Amino acid sequence: MEAPYELIYYTGVPGRGEHIRLALEEAGVAYTDTASLPMSKCREVVTTYLTSRTEDEQGNPPYYAPPLFKHGHLIISQTSNILMYLGPKLGLAGSKEDDVYRVNALALTALDGLSTEVHDCHHPIAAELYYEEQKEESLRRSKEWMKTRLPKHLGFWEKVLERGGSKWLLGTEFTYADLVLFQCIDGVQFAFPKAMNQARESGKYNRVFQLWKDVKARPNVAAYLASERRQKYDWGIYRYYPENDVVPE
């Protein structure tokens, strides 16, 4: 019997675990997800993985933070790393020689620019402080991000799609990088609806917004998004603070 795919991540928000979920859902494979547990039980399980020694016998070093992914004896952390492990198994990492590295580069670039950078818009000073303790800096960062980074990122992804000459990032082949970009664009639209509406209406990034629509309409993705397994944005990476919902000046 093939070992099950096990996602270990906090419940309550899509978060970084969402990128793993979308790949598994698109591929239509079975997996377990600690996010289906009640909040307190979920936190207990995640904490056990982060602190326990029980799995070390298999040669897995400690992990800094979830998402974690367990497959048989292997337990690994880091979103892009888990996707790189799963990608070829799920048929979502291209088919040409070395495509895994092309796809991983695209995924890392999306995660850096449209996930980590966006998270830091509400936590520019310290992840350990509350948003309310860094509101002023957060507003300043959000304004700058909308002015310089958002157009830079959207422009980059538009260029990737234009050069690829097809609807997906790698060209004609759909890969998990498309799922990652979908989720990032989806999250940024939740956090910064005004700037993203303006970007959409500008017509400069039509390919990027079309990719978001096309991924959303894929049958397995659409079924997942309509299910109870898709959690709502709340306190995670993508947060909606009306005061930060600014448009580029």
Added chain:
Amino acid sequence: MEAPYELIYYTGVPGRGEHIRLALEEAGVAYTDTASLPMSKCREVVTTYLTSRTEDEQGNPPYYAPPLFKHGHLIISQTSNILMYLGPKLGLAGSKEDDVYRVNALALTALDGLSTEVHDCHHPIAAELYYEEQKEESLRRSKEWMKTRLPKHLGFWEKVLERGGSKWLLGTEFTYADLVLFQCIDGVQFAFPKAMNQARESGKYNRVFQLWKDVKARPNVAAYLASERRQKYDWGIYRYYPENDVVPE
């Protein structure tokens, strides 16, 4: 004839390219490096890679930022991605099944926590603004980072080494993750000497500082560090600003 290894990165600081260089130098393989070019020529070459279409025929999508790495027809970006590509070829990614994913997780965790987070200490608001335009926020972030993040990161790496029961992160096998952590610790010591001296003297992170020493003393690394190829820290990720060189309160 085997295609040459070609590193494409800015000259003038070690930067993110340094992680690639250290792996190549440790392995003792030949490579070309655009950092050996005069500043203006180097910038021209890097810009050509970032903007030109000439290489697209090989199916390489555009790249967001250097370091880039060229090997035959393949051109890839993203530091951790390049290391993952090179690691097995250089014998620096472990030897057990799936060790590449264990090593990649360690490398990503070091790069996130001790490179990106540290860069953002001098640029918490926007990479597009000068440091002088965000000095106040930078000082606040640096203070918080020294108080909560630095001990968290050093404590994590101490735990990895303790559980591995050997001097290297994966256990007895030396991997490129050790080189990445070395370079990160080296850079943080340059940027924040007071806090790092205090951390060293506390005796809480002896394994981490020993790893830094042990990597530095490896013959190929030592020869590289003593060579002209090793560039000085300056305007890059790791910067020394006396006003930010604070100790945890």
